[in-house]
């Protein structure tokens with residue numbers, strides 16, 4: 001049964017048709033991982049059908065049990081990688097218990113992935129306010145509506161809550177709920193991976209022990 005839905009291993013002809021862009025050896029001379037990440041994200045923007053900024057966010061709960069889900073990258077700079085969510089969600093509780101995370105970007109059309117690991121800290125209230133204010137009004141109302149990650153009886157309950165919160169903010173700005181905020185993953189490890197023929201892939205990893213150190217660079221066996 002699974003034989004019909006799981007694609008077969010690529011043939012030599014499949015590999016021959018692969019992207020030349022993944023063969024440039026100057027990758028291994030790079031020493032600035034954030035600048036390199038921005039270039040790869042720019043290429044993903046041009047190639048991916050949607051959400052090139054989508055990333056898997058892995059967290060660990062108070063019992064040491066891992067969890068993972070997709071979120072959207074909303075900012076990146078020398079300080080780290082920022083996303084937004086509900087503090088009272090499952091991920092919010094996990095980040096409270098264990099403020100560290102891993103991120104994974106996988107750009108299928110480029111055949112590339114980037115992995116990030118590091119401690120996590122909440123963004124400032126001013127930063128959360130600024131991003132919240134940039135969102136569509138309905139999305140801002142949605143942040144008031146959703147008890148994210150808690151049980152919901154049915155769609156009608158959700159729609160009733162939308163109507164209630166829409167009426168509540170009628171004619172006014174929709175402020176940021178206290179429970180809605182952002183987090184920044186402060187990277188201590190960033191790995192760039194790109195597909196090469198016959199699974200002989202390229203891997204370039206940057207490491208540092210703390211944020212104020214400079215990066216060390218290693219090439220890894222695939």
Ligand SMILES: Cc1cc2nc3c(=O)[nH]c(=O)nc-3n(C[C@H](O)[C@H](O)[C@H](O)COP(=O)(O)O)c2cc1C
Nearest residue numbers: 051054069070071072084085086089090091092149
């Ligand atoms: C492409 C994609 C992007 C998403 N972006 C976000 C996001 O930025 N913030 C968020 O709270 N949930 C986002 N979600 C929903 C989460 O994956 C998840 O369902 C939700 O945050 C609850 O996760 P939790 O119960 O682990 O806290 C996204 C889902 C997908 C598929």
